[in-house]
Amino acid sequence: MKATNRRDTRTSGEHNHESAVAHHYDTLTEEFYLGGWNPDHIHFGLFEREDRPRRGESLQESAGLARAVERMVDVVVAPAAIAAHHHVVDAGCGVGGTAIRLVRQTGCRVTGVSLSSKQLEIARRKAADTNLGHRIAFNFADCSRSLPFADNSVDAVVNIESACHYSDRERFLREVRRILKPGGRLAAMDWMTVDNLSKDQNDRFIRPLCEAWPVSGLESEGSYTGKLRDAGLRLIEFEGFDGKDEENLRIIKERLNLLLTLKLFGIPETTVQQYTALFEPLCEAWSNKVFVLGRYCAERP
Numbered sequence: 301m302k303a304t305n306r307r308d309t310r311t312s313g314e315h316n317h318e319s320a321v322a323h324h325y326d327t328l329t330e331e332f333y334l335g336g337w338n339p340d341h342i343h344f345g346l347f348e349r350e351d352r353p354r355r356g357e358s359l360q361e362s363a364g365l366a367r368a369v370e371r372m373v374d375v376v377v378a379p380a381a382i383a384a385h386h387h388v389v390d391a392g393c394g395v396g397g398t399a400i401r402l403v404r405q406t407g408c409r410v411t412g413v414s415l416s417s418k419q420l421e422i423a424r425r426k427a428a429d430t431n432l433g434h435r436i437a438f439n440f441a442d443c444s445r446s447l448p449f450a451d452n453s454v455d456a457v458v459n460i461e462s463a464c465h466y467s468d469r470e471r472f473l474r475e476v477r478r479i480l481k482p483g484g485r486l487a488a489m490d491w492m493t494v495d496n497l498s499k500d501q502n503d504r505f506i507r508p509l510c511e512a513w514p515v516s517g518l519e520s521e522g523s524y525t526g527k528l529r530d531a532g533l534r535l536i537e538f539e540g541f542d543g544k545d546e547e548n549l550r551i552i553k554e555r556l557n558l559l560l561t562l563k564l565f566g567i568p569e570t571t572v573q574q575y576t577a578l579f580e581p582l583c584e585a586w587s588n589k590v591f592v593l594g595r596y597c598a599e600r601p
Contacts, residue, residue: 318415318442320514321465325416329395332575335360336555340397340426341369343461343489344593347547355554368547372489373398374405377458379536379597380487382406386455389413389479391443391472392462396423396436402458403432413441413448444468444516449479456480459488464515473531480600486533489595495520497590505590508581521594533598545593549586552579 325333333342337359345351345368353362382388384407390399393412396419402410414420420438427436441448443459444466457476466472476486493506497520506518519527521538528535556579559572585591 317467317514317516318444322415322417324514325414326418329416329418329422332578334395334422338362338365338369338397340366340395340400341373342394342397343369343372344545344548345369346371346375346541346544348544352547353551359551359555365551369397370401373401373460375541376460376489376595377402377456377487380456380458380485382408382456384408387411387453388456388458389447389449389454391441391447391457391459391476392465393419393423393438394460394462395419396426396438398458398460399423399436399438400427400430400432403435407435408455409435410437411449412436412438413443414438415440415442443472443475445471447472447475447479451478452481454479454481455484457484457486457488459486459490461489461491463488464491464518465513467516469516469519470527470531473527473533477532477600482600484600485536486598487595488597489593490524491515491518492524492592492594493518493520494590494592495522501588501590505581505585505588509585509591512578512581518591521596524594524596528596528598532600534601536597536599538594538596540592540594548593549583552586553583555579556583 339360345365347368351364351368353359353364359365382402386408388402388408388410390410390412393399393414396412399410399412402408412423420440423438427433427438439448443462457480463469463472497506509515510517525535525538556576559575
């Protein structure tokens with residue numbers, strides 16, 4: 301059965317939010333993410349001691365950071381048990397680094413989807429530079445609205461630091477269940493809050509973070525668990541990272557301090573303000589332990 305075209309029922313607020321997300325990544329992917337983080341992955345990493353970048357080291361050229369972001373992919377997708385004969389959907393595929401790594405590691409076939417035309421352009425170019433292009437495709441999709449795949453057609457869905465941007469995560473999870481084969485799994489990592497967040501903590505730390513990035517609110521382990529259940533997905537595991545993600549915060553703090561220094565050396569004021577506006581609320585929320593990274597795996601029964 302093929303996926304049907306669904307009437308656009310988004311509110312104007314949802315549509316505006318998704319436009320803001322697309323604009324964010326279309327305009328910042330090359331200079332901010334790829335130029336200031338890692339050339340293949342724009343998500344956070346999992347660090348061993350030997351991976352920690354040296355103070356002042358170029359992150360784009362850091363072998364340690366490269367290992368850390370790839371380790372994040374490996375740890376997140378491991379519970380999905382992806383095999384060579386599987387078709388995997390990478391929902392919110394970034395610039396294609398995860399898809400390429402999955403194909404190289406497992407021999408599977410991957411279709412990445414994103415609402416950022418700039419990221420899709422880069423991902424296709426990266427795939428073309430490998431000898432894996434016949435196993436990788438990248439297509440436009442607004443994951444808040446629909447996933448362009450037939451019912452019961454996909455073996456696994458991977459979703460790394462993307463769903464936090466979705467204006468309708470419940471709909472996304474229902475779409476995941478629809479396209480997964482019985483026994484198929486969703487393996488995900490996301491920006492989250494702690495459970496039992498107070499209104500004061502939300503107003504002080506989480507709301508400014510969400511407005512800056514832009515993020516459509518943040519789930520907690522408890523709220524995600526409920527949404528997975530309501531979507532008809534069975535939770536396999538929900539885990540943190542045992543502190544191996546804390547190096548990301550140290551790096552962000554260091555880069556924030558560097559930005560303020562660079563301002564004195566002629567870096568355009570607008571650039572400093574733009575990047576500071578992103579880093580400061582994330583640092584505040586993370587440092588005050590109301591922002592966390594979490595991963596989960598769920599299965600379609």
